[in-house]
Amino acid sequence: MKKTVNQFLELKYLPLVLSVLGAIFMLPSLWGGLVMDDLVQRNFQLSPSEIPTGLYATGMIPEETGKLSTVLFETFGFTRDKRRGQMTQDYGLMPWWTSGEVKASLWRPFTALTHWLDYRWFPDSPMLMHAHNIIWFSAVVFLASFMYRKIIGPTWVAGLAALMFVLDSNTYFPVMFVANRGFVTALCLGLLCFCMHHKWRARNSILAGILSIVFFFLSLLSNEAGVSTFAFVLAYALVLDKGPWSKRLVTLLPAIITIIIWRTVYQLLGYGISGIGPMYIDPSHEPLRFLYHLPSYGLAVIAGQLTSLPPDVMLFCNLQLCTIIYIFYIIFAAIALILFLPIVVKDVRGRFWFAVMIFAAIPIVSAPSSKNFGFVAIGAYGFIAVFVGNLIENSNRLCVSHLYRSFAWVLCIILLIVHIPRAAISRVVSAKVTPAVLKGLGNAAASETVSLLEESRVVIVNAPCQLSVFVMPFNAAYYGNPIPKSIRALAFACTALEIRKPDDKTVIIKSKEDSIFTSEQNSLLHLSHAFAASNRLFSSSQMFEKHDKFVLKGMTAKIMEKGQSGFPREVAFTFDVPLEDEELHWLKFNWHSFLYEPFSLPEPGETVMVNGPPLVSFNDAIRFLFTGGQ
Numbered sequence: 001m002k003k004t005v006n007q008f009l010e011l012k013y014l015p016l017v018l019s020v021l022g023a024i025f026m027l028p029s030l031w032g033g034l035v036m037d038d039l040v041q042r043n044f045q046l047s048p049s050e051i052p053t054g055l056y057a058t059g060m061i062p063e064e065t066g067k068l069s070t071v072l073f074e075t076f077g078f079t080r081d082k083r084r085g086q087m088t089q090d091y092g093l094m095p096w097w098t099s100g101e102v103k104a105s106l107w108r109p110f111t112a113l114t115h116w117l118d119y120r121w122f123p124d125s126p127m128l129m130h131a132h133n134i135i136w137f138s139a140v141v142f143l144a145s146f147m148y149r150k151i152i153g154p155t156w157v158a159g160l161a162a163l164m165f166v167l168d169s170n171t172y173f174p175v176m177f178v179a180n181r182g183f184v185t186a187l188c189l190g191l192l193c194f195c196m197h198h199k200w201r202a203r204n205s206i207l208a209g210i211l212s213i214v215f216f217f218l219s220l221l222s223n224e225a226g227v228s229t230f231a232f233v234l235a236y237a238l239v240l241d242k243g244p245w246s247k248r249l250v251t252l253l254p255a256i257i258t259i260i261i262w263r264t265v266y267q268l269l270g271y272g273i274s275g276i277g278p279m280y281i282d283p284s285h286e287p288l289r290f291l292y293h294l295p296s297y298g299l300a301v302i303a304g305q306l307t308s309l310p311p312d313v314m315l316f317c318n319l320q321l322c323t324i325i326y327i328f329y330i331i332f333a334a335i336a337l338i339l340f341l342p343i344v345v346k347d348v349r350g351r352f353w354f355a356v357m358i359f360a361a362i363p364i365v366s367a368p369s370s371k372n373f374g375f376v377a378i379g380a381y382g383f384i385a386v387f388v389g390n391l392i393e394n395s396n397r398l399c400v401s402h403l404y405r406s407f408a409w410v411l412c413i414i415l416l417i418v419h420i421p422r423a424a425i426s427r428v429v430s431a432k433v434t435p436a437v438l439k440g441l442g443n444a445a446a447s448e449t450v451s452l453l454e455e456s457r458v459v460i461v462n463a464p465c466q467l468s469v470f471v472m473p474f475n476a477a478y479y480g481n482p483i484p485k486s487i488r489a490l491a492f493a494c495t496a497l498e499i500r501k502p503d504d505k506t507v508i509i510k511s512k513e514d515s516i517f518t519s520e521q522n523s524l525l526h527l528s529h530a531f532a533a534s535n536r537l538f539s540s541s542q543m544f545e546k547h548d549k550f551v552l553k554g555m556t557a558k559i560m561e562k563g564q565s566g567f568p569r570e571v572a573f574t575f576d577v578p579l580e581d582e583e584l585h586w587l588k589f590n591w592h593s594f595l596y597e598p599f600s601l602p603e604p605g606e607t608v609m610v611n612g613p614p615l616v617s618f619n620d621a622i623r624f625l626f627t628g629g630q
């Protein structure tokens with residue numbers, strides 16, 4: 001058995017075999033269709049005559065859609081045009097409390113070009129668009145496997161690292177989501193840069209050195225996470241490169257200059273992120289905030305990768321369970337570091353991959369989601385494989401105590417179980433759960449009750465999250481339904497609400513919890529916790545004061561009461577027309593059916609309760625995960 005496993009892991013054509021295997025693992029995504037951001041970005045690819053006129057009121061549709069220049073500069077994030085930005089808020093795509101300082105516009109022209117080609121070659125085939133993603137991922141697997149062999153050697157250790165990378169469930173989401181292709185392309189081009197950089201330094205090939213910078217620049221133009229490509233270059237100079245330190249540092253200059261040029265152009269064009277919640281931090285705009293979160297977020301990224309329990313899980317947990325998970329991260333990371341240290345010190349291959357893991361995690365702190373873990377995973381699996389290899393083949397050479405070996409073997413077994421059989425199961429689960437969650441949001445966005453006459457103004461008293469509201473008009477356009485004049489969500493509430501009507505133009509909404517952004521904490525695991533976290537993206541406690549007013553087209557919101565968290569607990573919404581006006585169409589979100597349905601306004605002096613999400617036991621939540629949302 002051991003001989004057979006070794007023969008497979010040392011197979012000459014293993015990189016090719018694993019790249020095919022990786023593509024096979026991703027085949028379920030072919031039937032994923034277009035969802036969420038896909039539906040928004042699709043409109044940038046169409047000619048103006050193909051876009052329903054109602055979408056222009058959203059503020060998201062740029063001029064001259066379908067042109068390559070428009071696609072390259074406008075596809076990702078929100079508009080940089082302040083006039084259109086105000087239109088998005090007036091329409092309701094952005095929350096009523098959004099600050100004028102919020103910016104979330106991204107420049108990913110290389111990725112945008114790949115989407116442009118999709119819509120030139122197969123505009124009506126989402127399946128082929130998903131296949132395009134899979135091809136990029138297959139190339140990533142091949143390159144990762146190839147570089148493991150180059151650095152570690154053509155041994156079973158390199159094969160083990162490659163196998164663990166293929167099984168990594170964190171790669172499923174960025175591959176199955178067409179709009180998230182940029183990360184996969186950035187990782188592929190980053191690995192090509194690494195490959196050429198290694199050839200430049202090992203063989204003194206000037207052409208390879210030039211190509212490494214070209215691929216690095218293209219990686220940056222694919223996704224901001226492409227900056228993690230520098231982790232390969234930096235780790236190589238510090239660990240693998242030969243010669244004096246002065247020459248090693250000089251090898252970093254081309255990559256550093258490339259980053260500076262890219263970032264300078266990026267900012268001069270007006271791209272970047274600012275004013276967003278703690279899940280997104282732009283280091284160039286908020287360096288102190290980035291440094292403040294670096295230790296805690298960095299720990300979550302590295303521990304999440306090593307344990308295969310990504311920090312995204314905490315989005316679905318209440319505060320109590322989040323605290324337990326973070327304490328687990330701290331304990332695991334501390335024990336692992338102690339046990340990893342002899343390998344880092346005495347094995348140059350382990351030291352290199354360990355450095356890649358650490359350096360690659362730093363940029364990911366700006367958006368610590370498992371869908372961005374690819375660069376970190378390359379380093380982590382390289383190091384884990386070397387760690388396992390040393391214990392199996394070289395434990396006596398490490399000159400460590402029997403006690404160390406005992407604990408190291410326990411960690412070794414845990415890592416192998418987590419990243420091979422458990423990872424394989426997780427890949428199957430991801431293929432079921434991820435589409436189920438996106439489908440749930442899609443169901444909310446595509447509810448038949450929002451397929452209204454174009455002159456209607458939809459008002460939702462308790463939308464679960466801004467994301468589902470944002471997609472509504474684009475979902476309607478994609479399926480050929482009428483697009484409302486506006487879609488205004490009042491409370492993004494994951495808890496019960498009291499609703500009353502003091503006069504014919506005003507409705508007052510009060511949360512039963514601390515604020516209208518709070519999720520009920522009785523359920524340890526619940527989708528509502530993730531919704532509540534996303535609803536706080538565009539807000540901070542400093543933005544709200546009692547009696548503050550937010551004046552928008554057709555509506556004014558006034559803060560009546562704040563909770564202890566500093567967020568609004570009670571808000572009065574006054575419209576420019578009577579609440580019973582036939583132009584206003586009132587909806588509420590039903591947590592049981594996960595759909596919107598008509599809402600009947602209370603009579604004057606009457607209070608109506610809108611229920612929050614149902615209580616979900618821990619066992620039911622786990623069952624949901626393993627049954628794909630059934």
